Amino acid sequence: MSRILFAWELGANYGHLTRQLPIAERLRKQGHAVFFAVRDTSIAARLLEPRGFAYTQAPFDTANRRPSQLPANYAEILLASGYTDPTTLCGMVRSWLSLMRLLRADCVVIDHAPTALFAAYLAGLPTAMIGSGFEIPPDRSPLPSIRPWDNIGLDRLQQAEDRVLDRLNALTASFGRPKLHRIGELFRYADTLLTNFAELDHYGPRDGENYAGPLCSGLTEQQENWREPDRPHIFAYLRPSVPGFDPLLQALSKLTAEVIVAAPAIRHSQVEALASNRFRLHAHPLALNDNLLQSADLAVSYAGAGTVNACLLAGVPMLLVPQNVEQYLMSRCVEIIGAGITAKQARSETQFSELLEQTLQTPAYRQQAKEFAHRHVGFNPEQTLNQAVRMIEAQLPESKASEQTKAP
Secondary structure, eight states: OOOOEEEEOOOOOOOOHHHHHHHHHHHHHOEEEEEEESHHHHHHHHHGGGTTTTEOOOOOOOOOOOOOOOBHHHHHIIIIIIIIIIHHHHHHHHHHHHHHHTOOOOOOEESSHHHHHHHHHHHTEEEEEOOTTTTTSSSSSOBBBBBBTSSOOOHHHHHHHHHHHHHHHHHHHHHHOOOOOSHHHHHTTTTEESSSOOOOTTTTOTTOOOOOOOOOSOOOOOOOOOOOOOOOOOEEOOOOTTTTTHHHHHHHHHHSSSSEEEOOOHHHHHHHHHSSSSSEEEEEEOOOOOOOOTTOSSEEEOOOHHHHHHHHHHOOOEEEEEEEEEHHHHHHHHHHHTTTEESSSSSHHHHHHHHHHHHHHHHHHHHHHHHHHHHHTTOOHHHHHHHHHHHTTTTSSHHHHHHHHOOO
């Protein structure tokens, strides 16, 4: 039996743990001890506690830094996450190392946890990395822009890369580990599984990469069904933090379509004010099953990867309302394949009404969504799960010992 630590450091909401859970459950079933270090313990309490997994708070920068300008690439995300200050970075790295030692981890599974990855590199621990294209940047130097719609100079990208490398290499020297010449080297330390399709890679398709397709466990068994077969059906997965949330709800409520909205953390007063038989609001996630998606004419989402994958695999076109750069990049991917459109910055009720009408009345969006689904008709998330488990188990001491025994 091996001891496996799942590390989640950056990012928010449910997507990280719902991706890790099926892997962790399979590994536990196969006799391994599994532990979690998580960014958000309240989400862990909801998802991990009922399943009996041990978890603790992940080390991360608590300074709530606000950079003077929006991050231009992954290196600048790291700088905004504590890497500008050598003392803060050292504290985070030492904390991850202590956690790995206390748990006697044989392997670390990285899910958007770059500092945990670096700590594992310093300790020489076997490491597997699972995530989307955004969380695992391509091995280029400097790391590419995450704002392709802005004119960002190469000098700025290189300066950010150099600053991060200076901070990291100050620690590699003290640990006697090889110097890193580019940030991409650090990500190459781990065996990697990209849990998205090539068309939905935030950086664009990469040659020779292992695109395994999405993997997530259901957040809930709570289901909804369509009641009015003669009306258009619109499903929306939103959050109150999405810019334009209130006018979007107003626009949706005034359609003649039947609308089902899942909006975790929505105020009860909003539900009461807007809800009707054909406009149903839920303050919790819903199961994204065939009953809901196969009969949907349109999906509205803030472009979380899990929802986008589920909707496009069902051939449902999308209206996207992103709220951060990762979601804008995902929205851009959907627009590039022609399966939906993105709401821009001016998000009024009138604009939303026009966008909803446009997506519903333009057959090309549905056609491209169906073509996406057709390209991936053989996809089975069980295959992604099996691939992830095999990759992790190949890192474990008993697996490596077995390989050495078989070697001539």
